[in-house]
Amino acid sequence: MxxxxxxxxxxxxxxxxxxxxxxxxxxxxxxxxxxxxxxxxxxxxxxxxxxxxxxxxxxxxxxxxxxxxxxxxxxxxxxxxxxxxxxxxxxxxxxxxxxxxxxxxxxxxxxxxxxxxxxxxxxxxxxxxxxxxxxxxxxxxxxxxxxxxxxxxxxxxxxxxxxxxxxxxxxxxxxxxxxxxxxxxxxxxxxxxxxxxxxxxxxxxxxxxxxxxxxxxxTGAHRHRLVLGGDAQWLREFPGVTVLEIDGGTAIVELIATTTDALLAEALSRGSVRELAEVRSSVSDIYREAVA
Structure with missing residues (x-):
């Protein structure tokens, strides 16, 4: 070694x-x-x-x-x-x-x-x-x-x-x-x-x-992709979530002080949900976070 x-x-x-x-x-x-x-x-x-x-x-x-x-x-x-x-x-x-x-x-x-x-x-x-x-x-x-x-x-x-x-x-x-x-x-x-x-x-x-x-x-940030049937701008006001990117009904978010269950429940109360999935960080993501 x-x-x-x-x-x-x-x-x-x-x-x-x-x-x-x-x-x-x-x-x-x-x-x-x-x-x-x-x-x-x-x-x-x-x-x-x-x-x-x-x-x-x-x-x-x-x-x-x-x-x-x-x-x-x-x-x-x-x-x-x-x-x-x-x-x-x-x-x-x-x-x-x-x-x-x-x-x-x-x-x-x-x-x-x-x-x-x-x-x-x-x-x-x-x-x-x-x-x-x-x-x-x-x-x-x-x-x-x-x-x-x-x-x-x-x-x-x-x-x-x-x-x-x-x-x-x-x-x-x-x-x-x-x-x-x-x-x-x-x-x-x-x-x-x-x-x-x-x-x-x-x-x-x-x-x-x-x-x-x-x-x-x-150990990297835990991100999620949320794809809605409608606009996702309401996520900017949802507590416990940091919005990284929004494009129409698709958003990439970090869950800071909430859970996927709470996020999903809120999204369903506002309309249809097509996808809620974890986005794993790549080594490139980890590198950028580490040297920032």
Whole structure:
């Protein structure tokens, strides 16, 4: 298990990461979301030892993470770290050998990954000759080339087309099924909600919400959709209800100090009711509420 305990990082007088704590359990896909400047990349860099830690610690299993531990992690940085003028396969083999793989094993592994990402025909091409999406695929291959025990990925889906997104998602699910803890950041909240076992929401350098998608949506505001046969404007005056949206006979409301039974009884006393249903909050809704 990868664990972050009260991480702190300052840049001058600005506190970029302020006592951030969370866990990435074995075999889970954990989404790391937040706006630009929230502290996601800085936190990931501290996990990987790229940035110094001003407070707190990173733990791997039952001990503080070591340089040897980090060498077994797969990392995809925000600024892609491959060499634009080097052949793709050569640098993948090089990176694998830095992690202790033999030349033969590294070459076999690189070829298998390039085939998976439909790049086997371009194995000797320079990285700069590829499209940005294909460069992203090579960067992903570099992160997993040495069979990592943990994955820390900063925006791994950025620039990928839908087919490549599905391929990347399948790859990450395979690693999670093998017990690898995976932390990745993304601005694509629908993708995060679909893929992740857990989510961590960061704002202004602090964790403002974390848990499974089900846990987060359960703690969100409980909204209801009411569809009437007539106009719904009377809801604005009904006690215990906050009206979020009204369009003719359809309204979205939050029940603040009343019950669905009371609301339904009042609605029926005024005419026909076509629908009264709970509207579950999405991860996007939870995110907006948490960072507001």
């Amino acid at each position: 990868l664990e972050v305990v009260r991480l702190l990082r300052r840049f001058g007088e600005k506190t970029a990461v302020n006592e951030v704590s969370f866990t990435v359990p074995d075999g889970t896909l954990t989404g790391f979301v937040g706006g630009n400047g929230a502290g996601k990349t800085t936190t990931m860099r501290m996990i990987m030892g790229v940035l110094g830690i001003h407070g707190g610690e990173v733990r791997w299993g039952d001990h503080a993470v070591t340089a040897a531990d980090r060498r077994r992690f797969g990392y995809m940085p925000e600024e892609r770290g491959l060499y634009p003028k080097q052949p793709i396969v050569d640098q993948l083999v090089y990176l694998a050998r830095l992690r202790g793989m033999s030349a033969a094993a590294a070459t076999s592994r690189a070829d298998a990954l390039l085939e998976r990402f439909e790049l086997s025909g371009r194995r000797k091409d320079k990285l700069e000759s590829l499209s940005l999406g294909n460069q992203q695929r090579v960067q992903i291959a570099a992160a997993v080339i040495a069979e990592p025990v943990a994955l820390v990925l900063d925006e791994p889906f950025s620039g990928l087309d839908p087919v490549a997104v599905d391929s990347m998602a399948a790859l990450l699910k395979e690693y999670a099924a093998q017990g690898v803890p995976i932390l990745f950041s993304s601005h694509q909240l629908d993708l995060v909600e679909r893929l992740c076992d857990r989510l961590i929401i960061l704002a202004d350098g602090r964790v403002v919400a974390q848990g499974s998608a089900a846990e987060l949506t359960e």
